[in-house]
Amino acid sequence: MSAQGSAAPITGRCFCGAVTFACAEPPVITRACWCRDCQYLGAGNATVNAIFRRDAMTVRGALAAYASRADSGTEMRRSFCPRCGTQLFSESASRPQLIVVRVGALDDPNAAPPSATIWTRSAPRWACIDPALPRTDGQPPPLTSP
Numbered sequence: 001m002s003a004q005g006s007a008a009p010i011t012g013r014c015f016c017g018a019v020t021f022a023c024a025e026p027p028v029i030t031r032a033c034w035c036r037d038c039q040y041l042g043a044g045n046a047t048v049n050a051i052f053r054r055d056a057m058t059v060r061g062a063l064a065a066y067a068s069r070a071d072s073g074t075e076m077r078r079s080f081c082p083r084c085g086t087q088l089f090s091e092s093a094s095r096p097q098l099i100v101v102r103v104g105a106l107d108d109p110n111a112a113p114p115s116a117t118i119w120t121r122s123a124p125r126w127a128c129i130d131p132a133l134p135r136t137d138g139q140p141p142p143l144t145s146p
């Protein structure tokens with residue numbers, strides 16, 4: 001058994017509690033994203049997104065979803081609680097093995113601190129961007145499959 005497999009699961013829920021989820025493994029990576037789409041979801045701020053292997057994720061409760069096309073042409077599916085509206089997940093048609101989780105929905109947001117900031121060229125002038133983290137001004141290269 002791997003050390004990863006024996007780690008405590010990372011759990012979370014929407015604001016109202018109708019949707020809960022658990023991931024058996026730590027995230028592959030966590031990033032703050034300042035793309036313009038994320039500013040709509042994040043009340044003007046960057047979203048903070050932990051990317052997990054889809055196979056390690058368990059979700060309970062009904063989700064609603066909104067599909068849109070990214071600048072790259074890839075179809076994105078963003079899922080949220082239909083009762084309270086909390087944004088929970090994002091999935092890309094081009095990388096179905098991964099699921100993006102909004103870190104604000106984790107029971108312990110300290111479990112997934114961001115290690116990079118992306119899409120800084122879309123950030124407003126007043127954005128607070130951690131100077132200690134590496135930055136990418138647009139979309140970073142795709143993650144290699146874990």
Ligand SMILES: [Zn+2]
Nearest residue numbers: 014016081084
């Ligand atoms: Zn809810």
Ligand SMILES: [Zn+2]
Nearest residue numbers: 033034035038
């Ligand atoms: Zn974004």
